[in-house]
Amino acid sequence: NAGVTQTPKFQVLKTGQSMTLQCAQDMNHNSMYWYRQDPGMGLRLIYYSASEGTTDKGEVPNGYNVSRLNKREFSLRLESAAPSQTSVYFCASSKDRGGTYNSPLHFGNGTRLTVT
Amino acid sequence: GENVEQHPSTLSVQEGDSAVIKCTYSDSASNYFPWYKQELGKRPQLIIDIRSNVGEKKDQRIAVTLNKTAKHFSLHITETQPEDSAVYFCAASDSWGKLQFGAGTQVVVTP
Numbered sequence: 001n002a003g004v005t006q007t008p009k010f011q012v013l014k015t016g017q018s019m020t021l022q023c024a025q026d027m028n029h030n031s032m033y034w035y036r037q038d039p040g041m042g043l044r045l046i047y048y049s050a051s052e053g054t055t056d057k058g059e060v061p062n063g064y065n066v067s068r069l070n071k072r073e074f075s076l077r078l079e080s081a082a083p084s085q086t087s088v089y090f091c092a093s094s095k096d097r098g099g100t101y102n103s104p105l106h107f108g109n110g111t112r113l114t115v116t
Numbered sequence: 117g118e119n120v121e122q123h124p125s126t127l128s129v130q131e132g133d134s135a136v137i138k139c140t141y142s143d144s145a146s147n148y149f150p151w152y153k154q155e156l157g158k159r160p161q162l163i164i165d166i167r168s169n170v171g172e173k174k175d176q177r178i179a180v181t182l183n184k185t186a187k188h189f190s191l192h193i194t195e196t197q198p199e200d201s202a203v204y205f206c207a208a209s210d211s212w213g214k215l216q217f218g219a220g221t222q223v224v225v226t227p
Contacts, residue, residue, distance in 0.1 A: 040125070042205055042217035043160065058214070059117075090159065097213040100148055101167050105215065107159040 002026055004108035006091050012114045013081040021076040021111050023091030031094045032074035033058075033105065034066060036087040043090065049074055050097055081115045088112050118143040118210040122218025129225055135193040137221045139206035142187065148209040149182060149189045154220075155202045163204075164191070196225045 004025045013019055025032065030051045035043040045058030049068040063085060065077045074093075078085060091108040094100075119142040129135045141149075150165035166173045166180045166189070173180050177196075182189040189208075193200055203222050207215040 040219055042120075042122075042219045044217070045214060048214065059216075100209065100213050101165060103213075104150060104162050104165065107161070109159050 004091055004093050004106055006089075006108035006111050008111060009109065010112050012116065013078075014116055015082060017081050018077065018079050019081065020078075021089055021091075021113075022073070023075065023108060024073045025091075025093040025106070026072065027093060027095075027106065028071070029093040029095050029106075030071070031097055031103075032068065033092040033094075034064070034074070034076045035090045035092060036060065037090060037110075038087050046076065046089075078113075081113075083115045086113060086115045118146060118208055118216040120206060120208050120216045120218045122206050122221060124221060125219065126222045127224070129196050129223070131196060131198060131225050131227050133196055135191075135196055135200070135223055135225075137191045137204055137206065137223075138188060139190070139208075139218050140186075140188040141208040141216075143208065143210060144184075144187065145211045146208040148213070149180070150207050150215070151178075151180060151191050152205045152207065152217075153202045154205065160205060193223075196223075198225050198227065201225045 007022045033048040034046040047066040049055045052071045089111045092105040095103040122139045147168040152160040153163045154160040179192045203220045206218040
């Protein structure tokens with residue numbers, strides 16, 4: 001039982017390049033999330049998927065797209081990377097809609113992305 | 117939407133002393149308040165959480181208190197140990213259940 005698995009762990013991009021961050025969970029969770037973590041700003045929600053087949057914008061969606069490929073997988077795409085997207089990205093999942101007592105968030109190990 | 121403020125941003129304590137981190141939230145409809153611990157280079161991990169119908173919860177050396185009227189909640193760590201050194205995040209749920217996180221508190225426990 002691996003929990004939430006993210007790939008890659010590290011990535012360096014040049015401005016304008018594109019890439020996809022992958023996330024998979026093996027806990028049969030319905031909801032999945034993408035957060036970014038920047039110094040002094042905590043964790044900010046980029047996009048989330050309440051259930052398979054649905055996606056919604058979070059607090060900071062500009063410059064990103066997501067795909068809920070199936071119940072297990074939720075990917076984050078940067079179409080044209082910018083230096084402002086340099087950050088640590090965390091994927092998370094929860095049994096049902098997140099942020100409830102009976103459905104806590106489980107985080108992956110993160111992807112450290114640098115855009116030069 | 118929900119806004120969560122967390123203080124202090126850094127906290128240095130002597131081993132064995134207590135540490136207190138405070139958070140305030142803005143949405144009176146918030147009903148779930150988890151705390152996450154993140155060690156250097158690791159993922160955030162849930163350490164304790166509390167529902168809005170409970171005023172206090174304890175788990176060994178950590179406790180969380182909630183004052184709904186004042187819209188603030190706190191994390192208390194007693195008898196701190198070096199392994200308590202980490203970044204701690206508070207969070208509050210919005211009406212849908214999405215979590216809004218505080219900016220984090222870097223706790224350093226010195227021997």
